[in-house]
Amino acid sequence: MKLTRRPTPLEILEGVQRGLAIQVVPELASDQARAELGSAVGLLGYLARDFDGAAQSLLEEIAAMQQVATQVAAAFRAAGHSEEAADLEVTDPPADVRVSTLFARHDELQEALLAALLAADHAIEDRAASGDAGGLEDARAGIRAAFVRLNGRRFG
Amino acid sequence: MATPVVTAEGFATYLEQAATGRSDVAVSNVRRIVGGASRVTYSLDARWSEGGATTEAGLIVRLDPPASLLDSNREHEYAAYRGMTDSDVPVPAALWIEDDASWFDGPFFVMQRIDGCETAPQRLMAPPFDAVAGRIGVELFEIAGRISGFDWAKGGWEFLESIEADRCWERELDRWTNVIERHRSDAQPIVRAAIDWMRRHPPPPAQRVAVVHGDYRTGNVLVDPSGAIQGVLDWEMCHLGDPIEDLAWTCMPNWRWGRPKMYGGFLEPTEALGTWERSSGLHVDPEAFHWWSLFAHVKAQGIWLTGARNFAEGEADAVNLPGISLQLSPIEDRGIMALLGWHEVAP
Numbered sequence: 258m259k260l261t262r263r264p265t266p267l268e269i270l271e272g273v274q275r276g277l278a279i280q281v282v283p284e285l286a287s288d289q290a291r292a293e294l295g296s297a298v299g300l301l302g303y304l305a306r307d308f309d310g311a312a313q314s315l316l317e318e319i320a321a322m323q324q325v326a327t328q329v330a331a332a333f334r335a336a337g338h339s340e341e342a343a344d345l346e347v348t349d350p351p352a353d354v355r356v357s358t359l360f361a362r363h364d365e366l367q368e369a370l371l372a373a374l375l376a377a378d379h380a381i382e383d384r385a386a387s388g389d390a391g392g393l394e395d396a397r398a399g400i401r402a403a404f405v406r407l408n409g410r411r412f413g
Numbered sequence: 414m415a416t417p418v419v420t421a422e423g424f425a426t427y428l429e430q431a432a433t434g435r436s437d438v439a440v441s442n443v444r445r446i447v448g449g450a451s452r453v454t455y456s457l458d459a460r461w462s463e464g465g466a467t468t469e470a471g472l473i474v475r476l477d478p479p480a481s482l483l484d485s486n487r488e489h490e491y492a493a494y495r496g497m498t499d500s501d502v503p504v505p506a507a508l509w510i511e512d513d514a515s516w517f518d519g520p521f522f523v524m525q526r527i528d529g530c531e532t533a534p535q536r537l538m539a540p541p542f543d544a545v546a547g548r549i550g551v552e553l554f555e556i557a558g559r560i561s562g563f564d565w566a567k568g569g570w571e572f573l574e575s576i577e578a579d580r581c582w583e584r585e586l587d588r589w590t591n592v593i594e595r596h597r598s599d600a601q602p603i604v605r606a607a608i609d610w611m612r613r614h615p616p617p618p619a620q621r622v623a624v625v626h627g628d629y630r631t632g633n634v635l636v637d638p639s640g641a642i643q644g645v646l647d648w649e650m651c652h653l654g655d656p657i658e659d660l661a662w663t664c665m666p667n668w669r670w671g672r673p674k675m676y677g678g679f680l681e682p683t684e685a686l687g688t689w690e691r692s693s694g695l696h697v698d699p700e701a702f703h704w705w706s707l708f709a710h711v712k713a714q715g716i717w718l719t720g721a722r723n724f725a726e727g728e729a730d731a732v733n734l735p736g737i738s739l740q741l742s743p744i745e746d747r748g749i750m751a752l753l754g755w756h757e758v759a760p
Contacts, residue, residue: 289445296733303739360599367600374602375609382613401755404603408750411743 270305274298315359318407319351322366325403329373332396341376345369374400416730417476417519419443419455424474427516428461431509437462446473452487452649453478453519456526471526473505476519478729486649489572491522493648496569496624502559505635505644527644530635534670537636538678545640550679551688552642553634557663558692560645561623561656570624573653579618581655585708586611592715596722603746604714607707610753616704619655620695627651629659630668631677660689660697661705666748667713667741707752714745 260266278298285291307314330345351362377397421440428438438461446454455474460467477487487510494507506525514520531537537549565573576584590608593601627650635644662668663677664685670678676685686697721738723729750756 287445288447292447293732296731296736299736300732303736364599367602371600371602371605374606378606378609379613401750404606404746405750405755408603408743408746411746 265309267305267309270301270308274301274305277301311356312354312359314410315356315363316354318410319359319362319366321406322363322370322403323348325399326366326369326373328399329370329396332393332399333373333376336380336392336396338376338380338393341373345373370400370403374404416478417453417517417521419445419457419474419476419517421457423517424457424459427511428459431511431516435461435463437467452476471528472508473524473526474517474521475524476517476521477514478519478731487520487522489651490647490649492570492572493624493651494524496565497563497645497648500559500563502556502563503635503642503644504648505646527635530637530643532632532635532646534632534668534678537631538670538672541638542636542640545638546679548640549631549636549642550675550677550685552636552640553631553663553677553679554685554688555692556634556642556645557629557660558689558695560626560629561621561659561689561693561695563624565624565653570653573624573651576622576653578620578622578655581619581622581653581658582611582616582704582708585652585654585658586711589708589712589715593711593718596715596718598718598722598725601714601718603749604711607711607749607753611704611707611711614704616655616657616701617698619657620698621656622653623656623659625652625654625656625659627659628662630663631670631679632668655701655705656693656695657697657701657705658708660686661702662709662712665706665709665713667709667744703752707749710745710748710752714742714749717742717745 264272277294282291282294282298285294326345330342333339333342333345351358374397377393377400380393381397421443424443425438425440428440429435438459440460441458443455443457446456453476455476457472457474458469459472460469462468475487475490491507491510494504497504498506505527508523508525510520510522512520531542536542538546542549586608593604593608626645626648628647629645633645633647634642635646637643664682666673668677669675672678674681676682679685680688686702689695690697717738720729720731720734721742724731724734724738
């Protein structure tokens with residue numbers, strides 16, 4: 258462990274951002290250099306804001322998607338789609354809480370939910386043509402709602 | 414590969430040596446233009462003698478970057494400028510194209526600089542331009558209509574791949590699906606769900622196969638203080654296709670610049686679409702407009718993912734690329750979900 262309690266990683270990032278904005282940007286001669294450094298300062302601010310909460314945020318999103326996946330799996334099983342249901346039943350916890358590990362699990366769940374969404378979309382359209390809704394509407398609505406909520410968190 | 418750099422001495426040498434008969438060359442006021450996301454762009458003043466006459470010109474030099482938001486084609490863009498010269502679509506004159514990368518660490522082309530105009534959307538939304546906002550909007554959609562109505566078949570556009578009216582949608586969707594699949598670093602479920610939906614619900618065939626600028630919007634037009642558009646820029650994505658593609662791109666929320674109910678940031682939707690219809694002689698089919706509006710978000714997502722991936726892999730060195738992606742990717746997803754009606758199921 259090389260990080261220190263003070264300054265925290267967050268304080269280091271914020272301090273570097275502040276120092277660049279105050280000490281360096283005004284000294285730059287060209288518009289291009291000021292624009293590039295301005296972007297760099299903005300990125301440091303983004304990292305500073307997200308650093309401390311990144312793992313927690315990913316864990317919350319993984320838990321929420323896992324819950325939706327379990328509900329959707331049950332709906333698929335009830336509608337006779339056992340293969341799609343099996344793909345959604347990934348229950349092992351992430352191997353560790355590194356951000357890279359959590360991102361990988363996050364991605365797996367998004368892939369599984371996307372596959373389920375497309376399967377539901379296709380089944381609903383096919384069955385609508387024959388007048389049979391098939392019972393997957395709630396599952397589809399649940400996945401869509403999960404993606405809407407995930408997207409909403411990107412603006413928080 | 415280093416980002417290309419143009420100097421006064423270097424450009425003077427190019428002007429003198431790239432063509433015979435030029436002498437007394439002087440180059441000054443070289444400055445890089447901030448904000449070019451797909452090419453490195455310089456502005457400069459040049460003076461030279463040729464055939465007994467002295468020419469003074471403001472020039473723009475557009476160079477290929479190492480990598481950026483787009484993998485675009487320089488010859489293609491240059492040919493589009495040439496193809497629109499002397500039409501009723503205003504463009505700067507394209508002067509020379511240079512494949513030899515040794516001049517400035519990258520191939521480039523040179524075009525006329527149109528002075529006294531503004532392109533930056535934030536400045537176009539502020540004084541003094543806000544006083545002529547209505548005229549800017551009408552010009553924006555009138556010229557969009559002229560591009561859509563342009564008779565490309567009379568010649569000069571052979572560099573564009575031909576396409577049948579009922580396949581325009583498929584080719585563009587394939588193109589941008591490939592871009593997204595090549596550059597995405599994670600699942601991207603929303604844009605991929607949109608692509609799946611779009612393949613199952615194609616738009617009606619194009620009313621005519623037209624030149625599609627590919628990035629026609631507020632920000633890519635040169636506006637003078639009276640509100641008149643003096644030049645349409647950034648033709649690197651132009652192709653033949655469905656003219657509604659261009660219209661939907663121009664109207665999409667990304668390019669409303671803080672005025673969310675105004676298409677292009679300038680006109681109410683009814684006025685914008687009506688202006689385009691009168692200018693182009695075409696009709697805005699609501700089903701086609703919806704499909705191409707969705708496509709606009711898919712394409713924009715492809716662009717942002719390309720920039721992020723190129724930055725992540727060290728192929729692009731523009732520091733703004735990850736910020737653009739972080740900020741705009743969720744906005745494209747939100748736009749897609751709104752157009753697909755998903756927000757109805759949001760809590």
